[in-house]
Amino acid sequence: MLTIKNLHASTNSKEILRGIDLEVGLGEVHAIMGPNGSGKSTLAQVLAGREVYEVTDGEVLYDGQNLLDLSPEDRARAGIFLAFQYPVEIPGVSNTYFLRSALNTIRKSQGLTEIDAMDFLALARKKLKVLDMDEALMNRSVNEGFSGGEKKRNEIFQMAILEPRLAIQDETDSGLDIDALKEVAHGVNSLRGPERSMIVVTHYQRLLNYIVPDFVHVLYNGRIVKSGKKELALELESKGYGWLEEEVAAGHTA
Amino acid sequence: MTAVKDYQGTYLAQFQAHEKDHAAGPGWLAEVRRAAIHRFAELGFPTTKDEEWKYTNVAPIAQVPFQPVAAASATATAESLAWSCFFELDCPRLVFVNGHYSPGISFLAGLPKGVTATRLAKAVSAGTPALEQHLARYADLQNSAFTALNTALMQDGGFIEIPRGAVVEKPIYLLYVSTGDGGPTISSPRTLILAGRECQATVIEGHIGFGEGTYFSNAVTEIVADENAVIEYSKLHQESRTASHVGTVRVEQARSSNVTTHSFSFGGALIREDLNAVLNGEGAEAQLNGLYLMTARQHIDHHTTLDHAQPHCASRELYKGVLDGQAAGVFNGRVIVRKDAQKTDSKQSNKNLLLSEEAVINTKPQLEIFADDVKCTHGATIGQVDQEAIFYLRSRGIGISEARKILTFAFANDIIDRVKFAPLRDRLRDALFQSLAKRSRKEPA
Numbered sequence: 001m002l003t004i005k006n007l008h009a010s011t012n013s014k015e016i017l018r019g020i021d022l023e024v025g026l027g028e029v030h031a032i033m034g035p036n037g038s039g040k041s042t043l044a045q046v047l048a049g050r051e052v053y054e055v056t057d058g059e060v061l062y063d064g065q066n067l068l069d070l071s072p073e074d075r076a077r078a079g080i081f082l083a084f085q086y087p088v089e090i091p092g093v094s095n096t097y098f099l100r101s102a103l104n105t106i107r108k109s110q111g112l113t114e115i116d117a118m119d120f121l122a123l124a125r126k127k128l129k130v131l132d133m134d135e136a137l138m139n140r141s142v143n144e145g146f147s148g149g150e151k152k153r154n155e156i157f158q159m160a161i162l163e164p165r166l167a168i169q170d171e172t173d174s175g176l177d178i179d180a181l182k183e184v185a186h187g188v189n190s191l192r193g194p195e196r197s198m199i200v201v202t203h204y205q206r207l208l209n210y211i212v213p214d215f216v217h218v219l220y221n222g223r224i225v226k227s228g229k230k231e232l233a234l235e236l237e238s239k240g241y242g243w244l245e246e247e248v249a250a251g252h253t254a
Numbered sequence: 255m256t257a258v259k260d261y262q263g264t265y266l267a268q269f270q271a272h273e274k275d276h277a278a279g280p281g282w283l284a285e286v287r288r289a290a291i292h293r294f295a296e297l298g299f300p301t302t303k304d305e306e307w308k309y310t311n312v313a314p315i316a317q318v319p320f321q322p323v324a325a326a327s328a329t330a331t332a333e334s335l336a337w338s339c340f341f342e343l344d345c346p347r348l349v350f351v352n353g354h355y356s357p358g359i360s361f362l363a364g365l366p367k368g369v370t371a372t373r374l375a376k377a378v379s380a381g382t383p384a385l386e387q388h389l390a391r392y393a394d395l396q397n398s399a400f401t402a403l404n405t406a407l408m409q410d411g412g413f414i415e416i417p418r419g420a421v422v423e424k425p426i427y428l429l430y431v432s433t434g435d436g437g438p439t440i441s442s443p444r445t446l447i448l449a450g451r452e453c454q455a456t457v458i459e460g461h462i463g464f465g466e467g468t469y470f471s472n473a474v475t476e477i478v479a480d481e482n483a484v485i486e487y488s489k490l491h492q493e494s495r496t497a498s499h500v501g502t503v504r505v506e507q508a509r510s511s512n513v514t515t516h517s518f519s520f521g522g523a524l525i526r527e528d529l530n531a532v533l534n535g536e537g538a539e540a541q542l543n544g545l546y547l548m549t550a551r552q553h554i555d556h557h558t559t560l561d562h563a564q565p566h567c568a569s570r571e572l573y574k575g576v577l578d579g580q581a582a583g584v585f586n587g588r589v590i591v592r593k594d595a596q597k598t599d600s601k602q603s604n605k606n607l608l609l610s611e612e613a614v615i616n617t618k619p620q621l622e623i624f625a626d627d628v629k630c631t632h633g634a635t636i637g638q639v640d641q642e643a644i645f646y647l648r649s650r651g652i653g654i655s656e657a658r659k660i661l662t663f664a665f666a667n668d669i670i671d672r673v674k675f676a677p678l679r680d681r682l683r684d685a686l687f688q689s690l691a692k693r694s695r696k697e698p699a
C-alpha cells in the first residue's frame with residue numbers, strides 16, 4: 001500500500017534523507033530503527049506532509065496515488081496517521097473538541113455522517129478503557145501539561161479513534177516505564193489487522209518485544225542500510241549501532 | 255494646535271447652545287461643565303507629538319464637525335439591535351440611542367430592592383445627593399481633552415447605585431447605540447457606577463453601532479468601589495465600521511474592594527480606550543482583562559494605568575490582541591507603585607497574535623515603582639499562529655483555515671474564560687466565533 005522510492009529530503013539545504021526505498025504491504029508492521037539523528041523522525045514527518053522538509057527527489061505512492069501531492073489534512077483524510085515523537089501542546093483547545101473535529105472532518109471527507117457529542121463520548125470512553133487512560137484527559141487542553149507518558153498514550157488514543165489505514169508511530173515507547181510501555185503496546189496491538197499497516201519507529205529494541213514487527217529496517221545517515229525480519233532487531237540490540245558505521249564505511253550494505 | 259483645520263470651535267459652540275439648560279440645573283454641575291469646556295479649549299485635540307497619543311492620530315475625529323442628534327430623531331427598534339452581543343440576555347437594561355434614553359427598549363424589572371439603575375439626567379434633576387460627591391470627581395479632565403469634552407457636553411447615560419451589602423445576581427446592562435443616521439454625529443455617553451460597601455454586582459457597558467454613517471462616541475465611565483465591594487464590569491465594542499470611539503474608564507477602589515474589568519473590542523474604525531484604576535485602599539484587588547479583534551484598517555489603542563496608592567494591593571492585567579489585515583494596535587500599560595504601596599503584587603501582560611504581514615502592534619509596558627518591597631512583573635509578546643500546532647491539527651485531518659481558526663479562537667477565548675458570569679461568556683464566544691468566521695481567509699502558500 002505504500003511504496004517509497006529513492007526519497008531525498010532536506011531542510012535549510014541540509015540533506016537529511018538521502019535515498020530511501022521502502023515497500024509496506026497491507027496489514028504489515030514495519031519497524032524502523034536507527035541511531036539518533038539518522039533521519040527516522042524526518043521520514044515520519046515527510047510522510048505526514050510536514051512542509052519544513054523539502055522533498056528534493058524520489059516519490060511516494062500510497063494506494064497507487066502520489067502521496068507527496070497531498071496536503072497534510074488530505075493525507076490524514078486518506079487514512080495516514082502519525083503519532084508524534086514530540087506531541088504538540090495546544091492550550092485552550094480541549095482534547096474532546098479537537099478529536100471530534102478531526103474525526104468528523106475525516107468522516108465527512110469519506111462521505112460518512114458526523115458523529116454527535118453523545119456518540120463521540122461513548123466511543124471515546126470505550127477507547128480510553130483499552131488504553132487505561134483517565135477520562136479527565138478528555139476535558140484538558142490538547143497535551144497541555146501532560147506527562148510524557150500521557151502524551152504518548154494520547155497519541156495512541158487519537159489513533160484508536162481515527163482508525164487510520166497507515167499508522168506511523170515515532171518513538172511511541174521513548175520515556176515510558178515498562179507498565180506504560182505494555183499498555184501502549186497493547187493499545188497498538190489491538191489496532192493491528194489485515195486492513196491496517198504500521199510503521200513503528202523506535203530507537204530501542206525493547207518495544208519490539210511487545211509490538212512484534214513483520215520486518216525491521218535500519219536507518220542510518222538518511223538511508224536504509226539493512227533490512228530483515230524481526231530477528232534483526234535482536235541483533236541490533238546485542239551489537240549496538242556501532243558496527244553499522246564500519247559496515248557502511250566498508251560498503252557492505254544490505 | 256495642528257496646522258490642519260480642526261473643529262474644536264464646533265464643540266465650544268455646542269456648549270454655548272446648552273448653557274441655558276445647564277444654568278437651569280444644579281450649580282455644582284454647571285461649574286464642573288464650565289471648568290471642563292475651558293480645559294478643552296486650552297488643551298485642544300491631541301496630536302501624535304503628544305507622548306500619550308504617539309501612535310494614534312485623531313484626525314478622523316478632530317477634522318470632522320460632528321453634531322449631536324436631536325432627541326426626536328434618535329430611534330432604534332429591538333429588532334434592529336437583536337444581533338448585538340448581549341441584547342437577548344435576560345437582565346435589566348438601559349438603552350440610549352444617539353445619546354438619548356430609549357424607554358421603549360429599556361427594561362428595568364428584576365432589580366433588587368434599593369438598587370438604582372436609572373438615567374443620569376433623571377438622577378441629576380431629582381437632585382440625587384451622591385452625584386455632587388462623585389460625578390466627574392475621578393476622571394481626570396485636566397490631562398485629557400476627551401474627558402473634558404465629555405464632561406462639558408454630557409447629556410445622559412447610566413447611573414447605577416448599589417447600596418451596602420446588596421447582591422445583584424443578574425448583570426445590569428447599559429447599552430449605548432449609535433445609528434449613524436444624519437451623520438456625522440457625536441454622542442457623549444456618561445456612566446457613573448457607585449458600588450456600596452460589601453455589595454456585589456455585574457455591569458455591562460455596550461457600545462454598538464450600525465449603518466454606514468460616520469459617528470463619534472466619546473464615553474466616560476466612573477466606577478467607585480467602596481470597601482469590600484466586588485464588581486465585575488465589562489465594556490464591549492461592536493461599533494460600526496466607520497465609527498470612532500474614545501472611551502475613558504476610571505476606577506476608584508477603596509479598602510479590600512475587588513474589581514474585575516473586561517474590555518472586548520470587536521468593531522469600530524478608530525478606538526482609543528483609557529482605563530485608569532486607582533487602588534486607593536489597603537488590600538484592594540484589580541483584574542484587568544482585554545481582548546481586541548481587529549481587521550481591515552481598524553485602529554485600536556489601549557492605555558491602561560494601574561495606580562497602586564496603598565499597601566497590600568494586587569493587580570492582574572492581561573490584554574490579548576488578534577490583528578489581521580492592515581489593522582494597527584497600541585498597548586500602553588502603566589503600573590505605578592506609590593511610595594506607601596509596600597507589598598504591592600502586580601502582574602501585567604499583553605499578548606498579540608498577528609495574522610497578516612501588514613498588521614502592526616506597538617506595545618509598551620511602563621513600570622514606575624517608588625516603593626521598595628514589591629513584586630511586579632510585566633511582559634509583552636507578539637507572534638504568529640504556532641506553525642507546529644497548525645501542522646499537528648492538519649495531520650489529524652483538520653483543514654488549514656479551520657486549524658488557524660481553532661488556534662486563534664483558543665488564544666482569544668482565554669480572555670472570555672475569565673468572565674465570571676456564564677451567560678456572558680456564551681454570548682461573547684458566539685461573537686468571537688462569528689468574527690473569526692467572517693475573516694477566515696485563504697492561507698498564503
Ligand SMILES: Nc1ncnc2c1ncn2[C@@H]1O[C@H](COP(=O)(O)OP(=O)(O)O)[C@@H](O)[C@H]1O
Pocket residue numbers: 011012014016034035036037038039040041042043052
Ligand atoms: N527542522 C530541522 N531543521 C534542521 N535540522 C533538522 C530538522 N529536523 C531534523 N534535522 C536534522 O536532521 C537529522 C535527522 O533528524 P531526525 O529525523 O530527527 O533523526 P532521528 O529521529 O532519527 O533521531 C539530525 O541531524 C537533525 O538535527
Ligand SMILES: [Mg+2]
Pocket residue numbers: 040041042085170171
Ligand atoms: Mg526522532
